[in-house]
Amino acid sequence: MKRVTLALTLAIAAGLSAQAADAQTLKTVKDRGMLSCGVSQGLPGFSSPDDKGNWTGLDVDVCKAIAGAIFNDPSKVKYVPLSAKDRFTALQSGEIDVLSRNTTWTISRDTSLGANFTGVTYYDGQGFMVKKSLKVNSALELNSASVCVQTGTTTEQNLADYFKANNMKYEVIAFGTNDETVKAYEAGRCDVFTTDQSGLYANRLKLANPNDHMVLPEIISKEPLGPMVRHGDDQWFDIVKWTLFAMLTAEELGVTSKNVDEKAKLENPELKRVLGTDGNFGEQLGLTKDWVVRIVKAVGNYGEVFDRNVGAGSPLGINRGLNNLWNKGGLQYAPPIR
Amino acid sequence: MSTEARKPPPQIALKIRRILGGKAGWNGVAVQLAFAAILGWIGYEIVSNARANLENQHIAAGFGFLRNNAGFDVNQTLISYTGSDTFLRVFVVGLLNTLVVSVVGIVFATLIGFIVALCRLSPNWLLSRVGEIYVEIIRNLPVLFQILFWYLAVLAALPNPRQSISLLGIAFISNRGLVIPSPIGGSGLAPFLVVLAFGIVAALALRFHARRALFQRGQVIRIWPYVLGLLVGLPLATMLVFGLPFTFELPQLKGFNFAGGSRIIPEFVALTLALSTYTAAFIAEIVRAGILSVHKGQMEAGASLGLSRGATLRLVVVPQAMRVIVPPLTNQYLNLTKNSSLAVAIGYPDLVSVFAGTSLSQTGQAIEIIAMTMGIYLLISLLTSAIMSVYGWRVSRSLGA
Numbered sequence: 211m212k213r214v215t216l217a218l219t220l221a222i223a224a225g226l227s228a229q230a231a232d233a234q235t236l237k238t239v240k241d242r243g244m245l246s247c248g249v250s251q252g253l254p255g256f257s258s259p260d261d262k263g264n265w266t267g268l269d270v271d272v273c274k275a276i277a278g279a280i281f282n283d284p285s286k287v288k289y290v291p292l293s294a295k296d297r298f299t300a301l302q303s304g305e306i307d308v309l310s311r312n313t314t315w316t317i318s319r320d321t322s323l324g325a326n327f328t329g330v331t332y333y334d335g336q337g338f339m340v341k342k343s344l345k346v347n348s349a350l351e352l353n354s355a356s357v358c359v360q361t362g363t364t365t366e367q368n369l370a371d372y373f374k375a376n377n378m379k380y381e382v383i384a385f386g387t388n389d390e391t392v393k394a395y396e397a398g399r400c401d402v403f404t405t406d407q408s409g410l411y412a413n414r415l416k417l418a419n420p421n422d423h424m425v426l427p428e429i430i431s432k433e434p435l436g437p438m439v440r441h442g443d444d445q446w447f448d449i450v451k452w453t454l455f456a457m458l459t460a461e462e463l464g465v466t467s468k469n470v471d472e473k474a475k476l477e478n479p480e481l482k483r484v485l486g487t488d489g490n491f492g493e494q495l496g497l498t499k500d501w502v503v504r505i506v507k508a509v510g511n512y513g514e515v516f517d518r519n520v521g522a523g524s525p526l527g528i529n530r531g532l533n534n535l536w537n538k539g540g541l542q543y544a545p546p547i548r
Numbered sequence: 549m550s551t552e553a554r555k556p557p558p559q560i561a562l563k564i565r566r567i568l569g570g571k572a573g574w575n576g577v578a579v580q581l582a583f584a585a586i587l588g589w590i591g592y593e594i595v596s597n598a599r600a601n602l603e604n605q606h607i608a609a610g611f612g613f614l615r616n617n618a619g620f621d622v623n624q625t626l627i628s629y630t631g632s633d634t635f636l637r638v639f640v641v642g643l644l645n646t647l648v649v650s651v652v653g654i655v656f657a658t659l660i661g662f663i664v665a666l667c668r669l670s671p672n673w674l675l676s677r678v679g680e681i682y683v684e685i686i687r688n689l690p691v692l693f694q695i696l697f698w699y700l701a702v703l704a705a706l707p708n709p710r711q712s713i714s715l716l717g718i719a720f721i722s723n724r725g726l727v728i729p730s731p732i733g734g735s736g737l738a739p740f741l742v743v744l745a746f747g748i749v750a751a752l753a754l755r756f757h758a759r760r761a762l763f764q765r766g767q768v769i770r771i772w773p774y775v776l777g778l779l780v781g782l783p784l785a786t787m788l789v790f791g792l793p794f795t796f797e798l799p800q801l802k803g804f805n806f807a808g809g810s811r812i813i814p815e816f817v818a819l820t821l822a823l824s825t826y827t828a829a830f831i832a833e834i835v836r837a838g839i840l841s842v843h844k845g846q847m848e849a850g851a852s853l854g855l856s857r858g859a860t861l862r863l864v865v866v867p868q869a870m871r872v873i874v875p876p877l878t879n880q881y882l883n884l885t886k887n888s889s890l891a892v893a894i895g896y897p898d899l900v901s902v903f904a905g906t907s908l909s910q911t912g913q914a915i916e917i918i919a920m921t922m923g924i925y926l927l928i929s930l931l932t933s934a935i936m937s938v939y940g941w942r943v944s945r946s947l948g949a
Contacts, residue, residue: 294909295908295909298909299908302914322607324606344804352804353803354803355805369621370631381724381805386893386901386905390895391895397703399703399723399724441606
């Protein structure tokens with residue numbers, strides 16, 4: 211990890227990242243024939259490799275959707291697994307084109323890292339997991355507890371704020387990677403494991419006896435997770451931003467990976483606009499007219515992606531909740547494609 | 549007729565020509581200067597290019613972030629620290645944690661290393677095999693695995709705080725670490741410390757006096773009763789007059805953990821154990837080589853003077869071996885200090901973990917933070933080398949070499 215950071219730092223220092231400074235990310239990606247996408251080192255539901263080395267997850271599907279829109283081939287993605295503390299350096303140095311790695315959108319990250327968030331792929335919040343045998347029912351009963359956390363995350367700061375605000379003492383043990391953190395929690399080094407609530411459910415599956423552990427009801431923070439791109443390339447920013455909006459719009463219009471071809475033939479003016487038989491929004495983005503069709507064929511609409519990776523159709527079984535569409539009681543809302 | 553001696557050319561110019569130019573003379577000097585200029589230019593280009601790139605991408609730069617609030621907590625702090633302190637303080641906290649694990653590690657590594665070396669050299673078959681097996685196993689396994697092994701082994705062996713092992717009811721061992729009573733200064737603290745300091749100085753003066761008498765006049769003075777009186781009797785008497793210097797705060801189980809008392813965290817124990825046993829294997833070989841480099845006639849000479857094996861080693865062989873041992877020993881000390889940066893794997897809050905890890909990620913200022921971290925490691929290493937050089941120089945001097 212240390213070596214990666216160092217190498218990336220030197221890469222910036224030496225100015226080797228020629229494409230970092232100019233605004234030609236789409237051209238670079240096309241010339242390379244591959245999208246380079248920064249993902250996590252293994253978080254089930256968001257980005258994790260299976261036993262054959264194929265990456266799956268919600269964040270991975272964002273990468274696949276972008277690759278689908280550009281190449282009409284969702285497999286043209288090179289996944290770069292990054293730890294929490296290496297992720298921004300990798301983006302800054304030009305090592306990756308987009309960071310899609312359960313990263314919380316905050317003002318400091320938007321303004322001081324030389325990168326922008328393009329949207330929110332998952333509305334999350336920080337929670338706590340404890341062993342059931344501790345007989346704790348609320349985070350407010352955690353005074354003097356030991357807490358395991360992954361270093362280099364907003365989680366670490368929220369934790370400090372929460373315990374201070376509630377006048378509770380605690381001991382923090384911060385680890386470099388998610389797996390080390392979970393291992394230490396399981397070994398009994400700490401009473402509490404804290405991360406985004408989706409991550410708690412995902413990591414609980416990794417434990418030997420998931421049913422011995424419970425997620426406490428409190429959500430102590432807002433954690434809007436989304437993809438990030440470098441400053442200074444508005445076209446690329448638009449492509450990544452509208453890829454997510456395309457997935458949301460498809461769900462809103464009932465377009466799925468199964469019926470997209472039939473829907474494209476319908477004489478509905480909105481469908482014709484979105485699916486590219488009318489207008490040229492895709493070309494204005496630097497893509498093709500049928501960009502939404504390509505995205506939906508690659509990964510499906512947002513609802514399909516959610517269900518397959520973290521929702522009812524996955525081992526995580528997380529409710530749509532805040533991540534439902536705006537007209538179904540959630541927060542997911544795409545500006546109109548027109 | 550008078551022959552005037554030709555004026556010798558200025559020495560300084562000759563010296564420059566010899567050092568820089570070598571056989572090539574002034575041409576060589578010109579080449580060297582050009583080379584230095586090119587190096588300087590490359591360095592300047594790298595710095596200005598990086599600065600321009602950062603500016604283009606609107607990445608925050610400069611050292612202003614050091615004054616910002618860190619906003620996260622650290623598990624082990626030798627100086628007081630809370631989440632509302634600055635990143636500069638995080639830097640100091642991390643640095644102190646690195647130093648404490650390095651110093652404790654170096655002390656234990658040296659002790660274990662010398663013991664293992666003496667085992668390997670022992671005429672006892674069993675002892676020397678044990679020493680050999682230790683060295684061959686420990687030095688051939690990657691140190692990161694040894695750190696993880698000790699960490700998981702230490703954690704697995706210990707109970708949770710509610711079932712902690714009690715030592716006489718005042719100290720407790722659990723998987724949260726070792727909790728011991730912590731001293732709290734009382735009314736008698738100041739006079740106690742003054743008297744203790746006086747006692748130590750007076751005892752050292754006595755020892756100096758006694759050694760001089762021994763070396764110059766061959767006179768043996770018995771000083772230990774006076775030293776005992778100065779170091780124990782006098783402070784005790786002060787306590788009777790001024791009251792106890794400190795009282796002890798006992799740790800108590802409260803909720804999940806112990807409140808009060810001082811704590812040694814398991815991460816520290818695991819890291820120190822792993823680093824000192826690992827480095828000890830290398831030190832053992834260095835010490836063994838050093839001792840074997842002393843001619844065996846020295847050992848025989850000691851024996852013929854009637855010295856025991858231990859006394860011969862201590863008084864005759866080891867002092868001579870030190871000259872060979874010190875330079876490679878310095879390398880091992882430096883390695884141990886640098887290996888302590890592997891702490892991040894087990895959550896020990898060393899400099900790399902809290903500063904080059906957490907702080908870097910919170911601020912995103914990779915270049916500044918990595919440069920500061922590299923600079924401080926360089927400084928620590930250079931200081932260690934300097935101290936060991938002085939020690940090595942004193943050892944050689946005392947041997948008259």
